Amino acid sequence: MTMTAPEAPLPDKEEEFGRWYDEILKRTELVDARYGVKGFIVYRPNAMRMVKRIYEMFEEELERTGHMPVLFPVVIPYSYFKMESEHIKGFEKQVYMVGEAGGEELEERLVLRPTSETAFYPMLSLWMHSHTDLPMKLYQGVEVYRYETKATRPLLRARGFLWIETHDAFARKEDAERQIEEDLGIARRVYDELALAFLVIEREPYDKFPGAENSYAYDALLPNRHVLQIATTHYLGQNFSRAFDVTFLDEHGGHEHPYTTCLGVGVSRTLAAMVITHGDRYGLVLPFGFSVHDVVIVPIPYHDVEGEVDEKSKRVEEILRAAGFDVLLDDSDRTPGDKYYRWEMLGVPVRIEVGRMEVRGGYVTLFRRDTRGREKVPDDKLVERLEELEREISRNLRRKAWERLEGSIVTARNRDELVELARLGKIIRASFCGRKECADEIKDATGYEIRGRRVDVDEEPDERCAWCGAPAKRVVYLAKAY
Amino acid sequence: MTMTAPEAPLPDKEEEFGRWYDEILKRTELVDARYGVKGFIVYRPNAMRMVKRIYEMFEEELERTGHMPVLFPVVIPYSYFKMESEHIKGFEKQVYMVGEAGGEELEERLVLRPTSETAFYPMLSLWMHSHTDLPMKLYQGVEVYRYETKATRPLLRARGFLWIETHDAFARKEDAERQIEEDLGIARRVYDELALAFLVIEREPYDKFPGAENSYAYDALLPNRHVLQIATTHYLGQNFSRAFDVTFLDEHGGHEHPYTTCLGVGVSRTLAAMVITHGDRYGLVLPFGFSVHDVVIVPIPYHDVEGEVDEKSKRVEEILRAAGFDVLLDDSDRTPGDKYYRWEMLGVPVRIEVGRMEVRGGYVTLFRRDTRGREKVPDDKLVERLEELEREISRNLRRKAWERLEGSIVTARNRDELVELARLGKIIRASFCGRKECADEIKDATGYEIRGRRVDVDEEPDERCAWCGAPAKRVVYLAKAY
Numbered sequence: 013m014t015m016t017a018p019e020a021p022l023p024d025k026e027e028e029f030g031r032w033y034d035e036i037l038k039r040t041e042l043v044d045a046r047y048g049v050k051g052f053i054v055y056r057p058n059a060m061r062m063v064k065r066i067y068e069m070f071e072e073e074l075e076r077t078g079h080m081p082v083l084f085p086v087v088i089p090y091s092y093f094k095m096e097s098e099h100i101k102g103f104e105k106q107v108y109m110v111g112e113a114g115g116e117e118l119e120e121r122l123v124l125r126p127t128s129e130t131a132f133y134p135m136l137s138l139w140m141h142s143h144t145d146l147p148m149k150l151y152q153g154v155e156v157y158r159y160e161t162k163a164t165r166p167l168l169r170a171r172g173f174l175w176i177e178t179h180d181a182f183a184r185k186e187d188a189e190r191q192i193e194e195d196l197g198i199a200r201r202v203y204d205e206l207a208l209a210f211l212v213i214e215r216e217p218y219d220k221f222p223g224a225e226n227s228y229a230y231d232a233l234l235p236n237r238h239v240l241q242i243a244t245t246h247y248l249g250q251n252f253s254r255a256f257d258v259t260f261l262d263e264h265g266g267h268e269h270p271y272t273t274c275l276g277v278g279v280s281r282t283l284a285a286m287v288i289t290h291g292d293r294y295g296l297v298l299p300f301g302f303s304v305h306d307v308v309i310v311p312i313p314y315h316d317v318e319g320e321v322d323e324k325s326k327r328v329e330e331i332l333r334a335a336g337f338d339v340l341l342d343d344s345d346r347t348p349g350d351k352y353y354r355w356e357m358l359g360v361p362v363r364i365e366v367g368r369m370e371v372r373g374g375y376v377t378l379f380r381r382d383t384r385g386r387e388k389v390p391d392d393k394l395v396e397r398l399e400e401l402e403r404e405i406s407r408n409l410r411r412k413a414w415e416r417l418e419g420s421i422v423t424a425r426n427r428d429e430l431v432e433l434a435r436l437g438k439i440i441r442a443s444f445c446g447r448k449e450c451a452d453e454i455k456d457a458t459g460y461e462i463r464g465r466r467v468d469v470d471e472e473p474d475e476r477c478a479w480c481g482a483p484a485k486r487v488v489y490l491a492k493a494y
Numbered sequence: 495m496t497m498t499a500p501e502a503p504l505p506d507k508e509e510e511f512g513r514w515y516d517e518i519l520k521r522t523e524l525v526d527a528r529y530g531v532k533g534f535i536v537y538r539p540n541a542m543r544m545v546k547r548i549y550e551m552f553e554e555e556l557e558r559t560g561h562m563p564v565l566f567p568v569v570i571p572y573s574y575f576k577m578e579s580e581h582i583k584g585f586e587k588q589v590y591m592v593g594e595a596g597g598e599e600l601e602e603r604l605v606l607r608p609t610s611e612t613a614f615y616p617m618l619s620l621w622m623h624s625h626t627d628l629p630m631k632l633y634q635g636v637e638v639y640r641y642e643t644k645a646t647r648p649l650l651r652a653r654g655f656l657w658i659e660t661h662d663a664f665a666r667k668e669d670a671e672r673q674i675e676e677d678l679g680i681a682r683r684v685y686d687e688l689a690l691a692f693l694v695i696e697r698e699p700y701d702k703f704p705g706a707e708n709s710y711a712y713d714a715l716l717p718n719r720h721v722l723q724i725a726t727t728h729y730l731g732q733n734f735s736r737a738f739d740v741t742f743l744d745e746h747g748g749h750e751h752p753y754t755t756c757l758g759v760g761v762s763r764t765l766a767a768m769v770i771t772h773g774d775r776y777g778l779v780l781p782f783g784f785s786v787h788d789v790v791i792v793p794i795p796y797h798d799v800e801g802e803v804d805e806k807s808k809r810v811e812e813i814l815r816a817a818g819f820d821v822l823l824d825d826s827d828r829t830p831g832d833k834y835y836r837w838e839m840l841g842v843p844v845r846i847e848v849g850r851m852e853v854r855g856g857y858v859t860l861f862r863r864d865t866r867g868r869e870k871v872p873d874d875k876l877v878e879r880l881e882e883l884e885r886e887i888s889r890n891l892r893r894k895a896w897e898r899l900e901g902s903i904v905t906a907r908n909r910d911e912l913v914e915l916a917r918l919g920k921i922i923r924a925s926f927c928g929r930k931e932c933a934d935e936i937k938d939a940t941g942y943e944i945r946g947r948r949v950d951v952d953e954e955p956d957e958r959c960a961w962c963g964a965p966a967k968r969v970v971y972l973a974k975a976y
Contacts, residue, residue, distance in 0.1 A: 084529075
């Protein structure tokens, strides 16, 4: 498929985030939002390597931590769906309902899964007999469906989105609580590899997943100073196992309800976070392993050395392929300028230019996408340099992401500072009394939401809530949420 | 998760196919049909390696032949769905309809995809501009939904099933026709690796995919002498590109409709075909790469050599892991007999037994699942023997599958023979006049369907149709269809 020819750089990401985002999705042809159902997009070939790689990375971590893959139906009987009372309250205004099949009304309406607790639990109760069946740790990678009423935006807020969900059950409370730690570690390891920066947050009690006892989230930062929830993990206690009457026989012959947890990773949103965090005015910027290729060779033929340029380009391609790199020699008819534009837009981490000077000088010119810097690399050092660069680019992207996130966080000690920092679009750190009324007032006054307490750092609050002056319970972070 | 303890062998597959099939699915815990929506099943961990591997194999072949991955929404606007008139006639009695979301009626009802032509074509028309955009070859691996009214059966006939679909567009008719050949080759290569046997059939004109000009199918044989369609490819001509007004600018500046094709591979049915073709009274039988492990080591400890048995088992495990085999050392508390039962049921291709004799003799006892034969293999020949066995088992399973298929085919030269062979449950080869009336009579009289003409062999018909005596047009194959 063709891509648009070289054009002016994209708008500035910080200043015009909306335009930048729409335009980068269009020019990279990652996804197409022109599908005939609002809030649903088509993932195009340029996005699929990223989608697959994100799934693989999470699946590897999940299998390593003892999770087993399963695949549940997309439809959930309404009678299952309404079994956990908080859960249905939270989701019933968000679900798509199948009422008809083969031209006739169904006896029981079916819900398109918005999440799969109510599909899993009836089966868990068939599969779980004794404490020796526990822990039971299952995962699936699927699409889920939520009828969003807020404005949708490709990958960021959609009515159908890709995700991974785990559903874990344990004999003891402590084991379930430990699973929350493990879940947070799984997400942290993958997000580190994706070079993303994030706040790990415990949500406020009134802001939990419907049916959960505690909810934790990974919030990433967007350049428009909004935070984006990219993963959540929930401690469900015995709420769901009681509602679905899931039991196991314990060591003493008694029937007990297991303690359960679930992890939900937004694969579509993780993809969005990668595009947004690393991208610039020239397109995507990605670590190795996510773009359509990792290395692209662009020959720059001159009449007197055309044969030699071709030959050297091919030799470099062979060497890099043999060394295990995902390399493409772009010997198409496009001009070198067109090729530069195209592969930069798609975030190919390294470009190798082979022209007259390179043929004569026994080196190649290497362009790295993250810094847009060029360097000469002697032919016999190329493999080594690429191996270094793979780590270096990843480290550089991660460092920049963290600097930006940390540079956005400012502490507000009182109401005036909080209002002022919100006006400036900062992520706000503040001591908080824990009262929902206070959170509501802040939301009304500033548009900011209390995201919750960070669990990846230990923090002592001041004596007083920054907003209302009542005794403070914890330090929380405030931001506009996507 | 626990598996049932050793039990009597399964029923005989040939004599009691239905009982055998239900029982093997239950004991292997591949899938669970007790989910709350009829015709939908849960894929359990023991099935997921097979599911993933089948997807991977087809994806590799598709990418090798220039197909690009995409992912389309599960919902199709009804207005798209009804655009191709033959297509909607064929599918409208089979679709699930979403009519409601967030508690309110949708402005336009949405169809759960039964296949994705009507989702793809409106987007193709946005993506396709000039002849340089062609061929456009796309694929996706998803679940599709069809409201089957016949009795459903796990993996064989379901209301939701896993598949892969391609949608390819070409500037010229010949290129589209060549794609059919390529599609058949893709399926053949994968099915060969899965050690399946199959008939490659051109369907009769009245039996085409709704909207197609020609339909081709892979039919596998079940032990109850029914054939099972596991993949189809369709030449669509310009039917869909006209209906959706998809055009491209040709070399001369004219607007043309592309010629299109589609391939649909039933991943659920392919899994069923593997279970059914290779399985026996002791459970699954599988080539390397599909069971939960490829090699399982079972230590058989005796008091006087317990330490040595453990040590040797671990050493063998290390050697095989280093050689790249997917190996498990089963040092659980179960008895060796329990372990044998369990791993045979799950179709692990090779078991290695390490006991007193093996420790003393410098060899291991190797059990191969396909023949259930044991052999002694000297320690230093084990890796080599396993590498041989990987090919040998695959070859053996493929040979047996083909012998069974070919042994089931008998030629009927007249009506009496046809009725008699149908009574015996053979696959029937017969010369055929090509008239639908004749096919209907045969169906009424015998329950047999004309599957069509084989395209993988060249065959000359007799002068007369075996049923009606009119001039024969082609040799066809008849069977009961699943």
